[in-house]
Amino acid sequence: MFEDKRTGLALALPAAVFAAALFLLPVGILLSEGFRNADGWSLAPYVEFFASGRNRVVFLRTLKLAALVAGVSAVIGYATAFAIVSLPPASRGRVFALVTLPLMISPVARTYAWLVILGRTGFVNQVLVGSGLLDTPLRLLFTETAVFIGLLQLFLPLMIISLVSAMENMPRDAVPAARVLGANWFQVFARVILPLTREGLVIGGTLVFTGSMTAYITPAILGGAKVLMLETLLYQRVTVANDFASASVIAMILMVMAFSANLLLKRLATARRAR
């Protein structure tokens, strides 16, 4: 693109300096605190963190919910993305705009809406009780289910956008060709669509998993202290215990989880390609 590498490097330099000085360095300092104790450099803070049964529960809950949200959003995302790319171009734009619309609304507002919908006098319980399915309203708020629903609604558009972009780059006759050759819909998905859209799945999966894992507002509002997650625990350690070292440990764990998820998804995609 550029006549020589130096031009490209010179153009990238301001952004690189900005990122290094104002992101990498502060984050590096923050994360290094997790490897210190009174005696100097040590892994003891991590050992102490995982020695606590409650911390392990919080860690596993965070992992479970993030993985569930990523998995379910992938399933819904593929169906929605396939439906969108099957539409005529004029309608496709309108439907795609509808999918992206929630991203323009504050996550706080979207989460508060769920607080109303899932409440004892909310829409879900009104339907369940009104239809005679239940005698008394269900307790939906401040449960893992509520957090899962909130996170899914929050991040599903990111998965759909990634998969729509990936599917638009697929050869248009790939699916009809597979059908003509006798493939059923499951085979079409597993052998044609999935291999051709894996990059979109990796990007979408990483965004959704990482976003769900590090979300604070949604778990705080819909789950509260009863559904403690790593991000909520981090906030607690800083604001109450004034314990920046433990907070650094949690931040590092969250970062490692995010990178691991990305690597795992890439590995899965590569494995399918190698086959």
Place this chain on the structure above:
Amino acid sequence: MTRRPAKTRLLAAASLSALALAPAAHAADKTLTISVYSFAQDEFKEIVYDPFEEICDCDIVVETGNSVERLAKIEANKDDPVIDMAVLSTHDAMGAARKDLLQPVDVSKLSNYDKLYDIAKDPLGDHLGIGYTFYATSIVYRSDKVTVESWADLMSPELAGNVAFPDVTTNQGPPALYMLGQAMGSEGYDLSPAIEEVAAHADDIVTYYVRSSQLAQLMQQEEIWAAPVGRFAWGRFKDNGLPMEWARPKEGQTGGMNVMVMTANNGNEDLALQFMDFWLSTDIQTALAEALVDSPANAEVEVSDEVAENLTYGAETVASLKLLPPDVILDSRESWLEEWNAKVLK
């Protein structure tokens, strides 16, 4: 684990990030830098900051944030203070005092000092903090559903599945646990029996709330019928269209107090004292009370019954508050948190 170096390094890191975004400081002959809560800053500007700037012919630089952020900044700049005075909860102020971040306030230079309620004059000892506002904490409840006469009623079968409790991390949490313990017959400031009691009723408690605004919505949605809450939030409940009552439990009400503090070696003591005195004056304390911003610590303040209804007001009310001592909160809050997380948030 060593903490101070960690925080100092983190502050340095944060400062690096903030450097590019920092607004240019405006030069003035006299500048007073204050560190306050983010709460009601528009009202404070109108009632306190702007009028004082006209009197002192100085500039007030206001820094806001939560207690942790603000204390970390004061500590990071201990050798060359950038904050002249701050307002903190009593226990946070005591924590700062223990780290030698504060100096005694010279009360002889405060003309309004003698007007304060006794409880506000020297809550930390050695005049390290001067109380400027306080609040009662009791139980708000739906009077058409239940009657609350004791803190123990929070755990009654009538309220099972319809009660919220403040999280231990909030300013309302430990005082509410303290009063629950009192109702159970606990002695002193041991909160363990109360934490055990909450844990035993964990399935009956809808949520452990962290913000009173969240609580108001839960009450409005009829998710809950009762919860311990600070008096400053009463206005959110009393006009919600539902039959609400403020409980007067037989064990009494608890609460909290905020204090003004003077940072050590700030070199701007005279101006800071002048500002404190202005804030504690009858006129300013009255204006803040009438705007429903702060309950007055100045005993000379007189407000209408309608305004008083929303505040923690009057000598009798103030004297009746059962407050947790700041040193107890400071020394115990981490162990309370651990116990709470282990037993309640299983």
